[in-house]
Amino acid sequence: MRLTVFGATGGVGREIVGQALAAGHEVTAVVRDPDRLPDGLDRAALHGAVALDDTGAVRAAVAGRDAVLSGLGARGRRPDGIAERLTGRIVAAMEAEGARRLLVVSAVPVGPAAGDPLVDRLSRRAIRAVLAEVYADLARMEAVLARSATDWTAVRPPRLTDGRRTGVYRRAVGGTPRSSRTISRADVAHAMLALIDDPAAVRTGVGVAY
Numbered sequence: 001m002r003l004t005v006f007g008a009t010g011g012v013g014r015e016i017v018g019q020a021l022a023a024g025h026e027v028t029a030v031v032r033d034p035d036r037l038p039d040g041l042d043r044a045a046l047h048g049a050v051a052l053d054d055t056g057a058v059r060a061a062v063a064g065r066d067a068v069l070s071g072l073g074a075r076g077r078r079p080d081g082i083a084e085r086l087t088g089r090i091v092a093a094m095e096a097e098g099a100r101r102l103l104v105v106s107a108v109p110v111g112p113a114a115g116d117p118l119v120d121r122l123s124r125r126a127i128r129a130v131l132a133e134v135y136a137d138l139a140r141m142e143a144v145l146a147r148s149a150t151d152w153t154a155v156r157p158p159r160l161t162d163g164r165r166t167g168v169y170r171r172a173v174g175g176t177p178r179s180s181r182t183i184s185r186a187d188v189a190h191a192m193l194a195l196i197d198d199p200a201a202v203r204t205g206v207g208v209a210y
Helices: 011-022 055-062 082-097 118-130 132-147 185-195
Strands: 002-006 026-031 048-051 067-070 101-105 151-156 159-161 170-173 182-184 204-209
Touching: 002 011, 011 026, 011 067, 011 185, 026 055, 048 055, 055 082, 067 082, 082 101, 082 132, 101 132, 101 185, 132 151, 151 185, 159 185, 182 185, 182 204, 185 204
Parallel strands: 002 026, 002 067, 026 048, 067 101, 101 151, 151 204, 159 182
Antiparallel strands: 170 204
8 A cells, every 4th residue: 555654753653654664565754854764764665755844745745645644643741732733734735635544643531431440430530630731632633633524533542652563452443442551552553554444444533452
């Protein structure tokens, strides 16, 4: 497949790029600064790398692609609307070029509650309180997706770890896996790539967790 990946220097984005290249896909990376692509990425294998602020290049990068995947997100507790704002740019570029399939990283607390036991509900509330601004930004990002003409999927993981890819995790299309605690960035990337061709995941959220 021909894929474009936004946020290729981040934890999830870097995993998406690496796994996509290993699977033989053609990958274009869109980053805030192409010169900051980490050494761990196989630059020679990339179809190209363009800057997120270059509107023309971004439109060209999404045109005719089989799917666009985004690992963009806040790097701290004060997101300053980054997920909403940058996803809006992606959506605008895709709509202008007639591109359809879009998968982005969101978070479990943005999705519906899973009917967890009391301890899990309390934990969820505590996390939401600490990272309220981050989740509010992600909720607004999902609202941007819902208003768009794209065939979007918001992949909603719980706390991310740097563990290895296992390929073994739970998915809940339109919902949240019970007792969602952690998942590795590598497995979030694996889930996103696996969901590209899943019609049940179009225009909805998908909770993923161990």
